[in-house]
Amino acid sequence: MAVAVNATAADTPGYVRIARRYLWCGFAALAVGGLLAMLIRFQWAYPGRPVPLWGKALTPAGYQSVFTLHGLTMIFFAVTPLLIGAMGTLLVPSMVGAGRLAFPRLASVAWWLFLLSELTAFASCFVELGAPGNGWTMYPPLSTKVESPGPGQTVMLVAMLLWVVSSVMTAVNLLTTLIRGRANGLGWMRLPLTAWGLFLTSLLTALFLPVLGVAAGLLFADRELGTSYFAARTGNPLLYQHLFWIFGHPEVYILILPVWGVVGDFVAFFSRKPAFWYRGTVYAMCAITAMSGLVYAHHMFVAGIGPMLGRSFMILTLLISLPGEVMFLNWLLTLWRGSIRLDSPMLFALGTMIVFGIGGLSGLYLGAIATDIPLHDTMFVVGHFHLTMAAATFLGTFGAIYFWFPKLYGRQLNETLAKVHFWLTAPLLLLVFGGQLLAGYMGQPRRLFDPYVYEFLHRVKVVNHGTTMFAFVLGAAQLVFVWNLIATLRRPATAVDNPWRVGTLEWTTRAVPGGEAAPALVVRRGPHELSNPEVLAATGRDYIGQAE
Amino acid sequence: MGDVIAYRPKPDPSQSGPKVGMILFLSAWGMLFVSLFFTWAFVRAQADVWPPPDTPTMPRHIAWLATAAVALCAAAWFGANRLTRAGRRQAVAPALALAFLSGAAFVGLHAWAIVVGRQIRMGGSYGSLFMTMLFFHALLAATGLPAPVVLFRRALRGLYSPQRHIGIRVWGAYWYFTAALWVVMFGVLYFL
Ligand SMILES: [Cu+2]
Numbered sequence: 001m002a003v004a005v006n007a008t009a010a011d012t013p014g015y016v017r018i019a020r021r022y023l024w025c026g027f028a029a030l031a032v033g034g035l036l037a038m039l040i041r042f043q044w045a046y047p048g049r050p051v052p053l054w055g056k057a058l059t060p061a062g063y064q065s066v067f068t069l070h071g072l073t074m075i076f077f078a079v080t081p082l083l084i085g086a087m088g089t090l091l092v093p094s095m096v097g098a099g100r101l102a103f104p105r106l107a108s109v110a111w112w113l114f115l116l117s118e119l120t121a122f123a124s125c126f127v128e129l130g131a132p133g134n135g136w137t138m139y140p141p142l143s144t145k146v147e148s149p150g151p152g153q154t155v156m157l158v159a160m161l162l163w164v165v166s167s168v169m170t171a172v173n174l175l176t177t178l179i180r181g182r183a184n185g186l187g188w189m190r191l192p193l194t195a196w197g198l199f200l201t202s203l204l205t206a207l208f209l210p211v212l213g214v215a216a217g218l219l220f221a222d223r224e225l226g227t228s229y230f231a232a233r234t235g236n237p238l239l240y241q242h243l244f245w246i247f248g249h250p251e252v253y254i255l256i257l258p259v260w261g262v263v264g265d266f267v268a269f270f271s272r273k274p275a276f277w278y279r280g281t282v283y284a285m286c287a288i289t290a291m292s293g294l295v296y297a298h299h300m301f302v303a304g305i306g307p308m309l310g311r312s313f314m315i316l317t318l319l320i321s322l323p324g325e326v327m328f329l330n331w332l333l334t335l336w337r338g339s340i341r342l343d344s345p346m347l348f349a350l351g352t353m354i355v356f357g358i359g360g361l362s363g364l365y366l367g368a369i370a371t372d373i374p375l376h377d378t379m380f381v382v383g384h385f386h387l388t389m390a391a392a393t394f395l396g397t398f399g400a401i402y403f404w405f406p407k408l409y410g411r412q413l414n415e416t417l418a419k420v421h422f423w424l425t426a427p428l429l430l431l432v433f434g435g436q437l438l439a440g441y442m443g444q445p446r447r448l449f450d451p452y453v454y455e456f457l458h459r460v461k462v463v464n465h466g467t468t469m470f471a472f473v474l475g476a477a478q479l480v481f482v483w484n485l486i487a488t489l490r491r492p493a494t495a496v497d498n499p500w501r502v503g504t505l506e507w508t509t510r511a512v513p514g515g516e517a518a519p520a521l522v523v524r525r526g527p528h529e530l531s532n533p534e535v536l537a538a539t540g541r542d543y544i545g546q547a548e
Numbered sequence: 549m550g551d552v553i554a555y556r557p558k559p560d561p562s563q564s565g566p567k568v569g570m571i572l573f574l575s576a577w578g579m580l581f582v583s584l585f586f587t588w589a590f591v592r593a594q595a596d597v598w599p600p601p602d603t604p605t606m607p608r609h610i611a612w613l614a615t616a617a618v619a620l621c622a623a624a625w626f627g628a629n630r631l632t633r634a635g636r637r638q639a640v641a642p643a644l645a646l647a648f649l650s651g652a653a654f655v656g657l658h659a660w661a662i663v664v665g666r667q668i669r670m671g672g673s674y675g676s677l678f679m680t681m682l683f684f685h686a687l688l689a690a691t692g693l694p695a696p697v698v699l700f701r702r703a704l705r706g707l708y709s710p711q712r713h714i715g716i717r718v719w720g721a722y723w724y725f726t727a728a729l730w731v732v733m734f735g736v737l738y739f740l
Pocket of ligand 1: 249296298
């Protein structure tokens, strides 16, 4: 029964092929977004100096477009396709034993729409006056026709709308597969935590991306159809902020929930023991999901909302950290007295815990009104959301890629290079984003073209210089992964069936190529049945397949 | 242990998958309209007088016609479901044809209302809200239009039985949702 199969060219199921396409879209956007980040860092270290290899200095307008595109690219076209597009499409059908998506054709349509959206977004660079430059939040009045007369903003809104449609399609597909495609006996409380993360992420996607659709649609109408929703007198710019953050706060959970799931599974797998209070972790993730729509106005504490509204949202925001702490403690207690193996996915999971822990703690200062008011709109905010949304998702995503790469390409990435990649990346992520926290604490507002026009920011120069150097090394270190990827793909497919020796269905069952899972598949236990003495006595292994 | 519940028979995935998928799809549409009603309430709360003075108002007869069209459409879907379940195969295709025609008429009436709104220069926040909400509702209805065509052709080929007709059930639900939402929107836009 416990025969695993890794994807080979001949019998690659359709969902694996779609997952691969998302993977490459994501890598491409990650490279573009990363280079844009390097440009921003260069600007903060050497404002006005010509950019190496390019020969020209950034203009203020060009700089605005650079940081806007960096944010949009990373959130919508790098993290989303890597985590939900690639990992979600790959893992959901195989983890539930369905061997296929609920709606295979819908998945294909969604991918084409996604590609169209990504290309449209990049096309906004090539129109008159260039790409939009209002930040990824696209707040009016900056994003109205008066302040952003070029067509770039409109093109970007079209890209957003396409992205919303594509992402909702993918979410409906993954959810239906999870709800209806689970093998016999695979109850909800036997799902791997990764599948739980993907389930909750898809739920939030299906419910809250339409709100972004409305925000982008109304902004489009204001720009092109003569409406005035977000104009000062006939409408209200605050309305956009409400709509955007009703979507925007759940969006941060959309990006991080799959990573939490991955971490929850990895700490169990690589400690060789069952996850501590599995149900508690599931309930905590569900509680966070349920609350995620109720905290959004913490992004608007200084936008002029009433004190009563502000305080309610502050309390809810601080409350949402409680289930987060339960989940975090469960991870720690899973590690407690485990036989910890520091394979590359585990290193990345531990790294995720550290950067997310620090990023989460820095969020408490921004969730409380009294401390948010001075820190608002400083680099402290940038450091906070990069630690949580960038560093944590980056490490979690790469941990997942190293772990499940054999499922995608039938080959295992080189483990030594993976560890080198980790040890170069994780500490530098902390230094780069820690540097941003520090610069913000010293008073540097975010998004400044040249911070040093302000006398009081001259003392931040040394921090910014150091951060930029770390960022350059961090960027260069990613070549280790590129090298690993190319070298691995050039080798013949030689992956071991179950390299990490775990029991989840994607490693221990054989799906019929292109079809459904083996009909006789019956799941008998949870995902983390590790180091069970009875199993050890009976089979000589410290793990057992979920359906064995 | 635990294996006892493992053998609980699962519903046929080819029938229950589309049902779950449609519930989720309609939830996404639902949130889109919740955001639009939120926008409506936000703008409405800001105005001293509603509709703002000297804003031309939309004639109601188009909306009444649209209500009739969508009611007919929902009735046609209800009929298609009933007829399939009763095994009266030859009557299913005409019911679906009626569902398509009345649905298309409904989309057409929304488009007409938007054209009229532009002609009478319904501007400002009131007019914008009116036309935007009509547009999104027309989009919802138009998204549901290819379904009766596809189902019609399948019905002609005799692919539906009293037991297996999930396509008719889920797309019927889609149009019930569209109709119910229109009733709410009609009330909000024309009477509040
Ligand atoms: Cu938030």
